[in-house]
Amino acid sequence: MAPVTLEEVQTSLRRVSGTDVTLTALRGRATRWSDNARQAATYWSGRVLLAGDAAHVHSPFGGQGLNLGVGDAMNLGWKLGAVVAGWVPEGLLDTYDAERRPLGAWVLDWTRAQIRVMRGDAKSAALREVVADLLSTWAGTTHAVKKISGVTQRIGLPGDHPLVGRFVPDLWLRDGSRLVDHGHGGGFLLLDRTPDGAFAHLAAAWAGRVSSVTDDHATPTGMLVRPDGVVAWASDTADTADIAGLEAALHRWAGAPSSSPELEPVG
Numbered sequence: 163m164a165p166v167t168l169e170e171v172q173t174s175l176r177r178v179s180g181t182d183v184t185l186t187a188l189r190g191r192a193t194r195w196s197d198n199a200r201q202a203a204t205y206w207s208g209r210v211l212l213a214g215d216a217a218h219v220h221s222p223f224g225g226q227g228l229n230l231g232v233g234d235a236m237n238l239g240w241k242l243g244a245v246v247a248g249w250v251p252e253g254l255l256d257t258y259d260a261e262r263r264p265l266g267a268w269v270l271d272w273t274r275a276q277i278r279v280m281r282g283d284a285k286s287a288a289l290r291e292v293v294a295d296l297l298s299t300w301a302g303t304t305h306a307v308k309k310i311s312g313v314t315q316r317i318g319l320p321g322d323h324p325l326v327g328r329f330v331p332d333l334w335l336r337d338g339s340r341l342v343d344h345g346h347g348g349g350f351l352l353l354d355r356t357p358d359g360a361f362a363h364l365a366a367a368w369a370g371r372v373s374s375v376t377d378d379h380a381t382p383t384g385m386l387v388r389p390d391g392v393v394a395w396a397s398d399t400a401d402t403a404d405i406a407g408l409e410a411a412l413h414r415w416a417g418a419p420s421s422s423p424e425l426e427p428v429g
């Protein structure tokens with residue numbers, strides 16, 4: 163792409179500001195970008211998987227492009243790893259497009275909205291006033307920051323628990339460690355807070371893919387975290403329906419067990 167020249171920036175400044183500004187020098191780095199917002203119709207076709215700017219481009223307003231691409235990579239990486247390792251459950255790779263494309267579409271719309279309020283016409287100026295007014299409130303700023311940072315992000319995964327589909331919360335355990343401290347292995351993480359270790363006992367059949375962390379009784383009583391940090395299953399009780407729910411989630415996300423749970427000791 164041709165380098166950005168002083169004349170180009172000056173012409174743009176004059177057009178946008180309506181003043182006869184004269185630039186004498188360009189210092190530092192000058193880059194060119196536009197309000198181009200486009201997204202691939204699918205992130206997976208045949209032997210091609212798209213991630214990052216190859217899947218979605220938009221204006222840099224809000225600074226979300228890099229994070230969006232890293233999020234794609236986190237979501238896709240462990241799923242491709244499951245294919246290579248030979249334990250991929252049926253349909254797992256399809257979830258990449260289903261989970262990430264709606265988030266990409268949302269970011270594109272968010273940046274389109276920011277472009278709209280920054281234009282120089284009277285309607286945009288009026289809209290800018292309204293948005294600025296809302297953002298000057300505590301609730302308005304909190305809402306916008308939560309949306310941009312992704313902390314309110316939720317993927318539509320099977321399961322009724324409010325944690326399912328969200329990034330794992332920063333939980334402190336009774337031994338003084340944080341749940342995330344136990345996730346450095348890169349596999350699935352199961353939090354088990356049942357008195358008899360029932361969830362961990364079940365997950366032992368997925369040893370090598372799922373590591374269990376036990377903790378004193380509290381809610382959630384159990385939580386299965388995917389390698390990308392997304393909660394795949396959670397429960398506030400520990401009855402037979404919860405055991406069945408965990409088993410279904412383990413099969414759905416971590417594939418077939420490598421051994422029979424009955425062979426593992428309880429505790």
Ligand SMILES: Cc1cc2nc3c(=O)[nH]c(=O)nc-3n(C[C@H](O)[C@H](O)[C@H](O)COP(=O)(O)OP(=O)(O)OC[C@H]3O[C@@H](n4cnc5c(N)ncnc54)[C@H](O)[C@@H]3O)c2cc1C
Nearest residue numbers: 193194195213214215216222224225226227228229230231
């Ligand atoms: C002005 C500006 C400001 C921005 N500010 C922010 C910000 O504050 N926060 C934020 O999160 N994001 C920001 N972004 C967006 C962010 O830079 C991009 O979303 C991010 O760099 C995309 O990363 P990527 O790896 O997907 O693609 P790229 O960074 O484009 O990387 C693709 C790489 O592939 C290489 N390549 C291309 N074709 C081939 C080929 N055939 N063979 C081999 N290699 C090839 C390219 O050379 C390039 O190195 C900004 C973007 C711009 C333009």
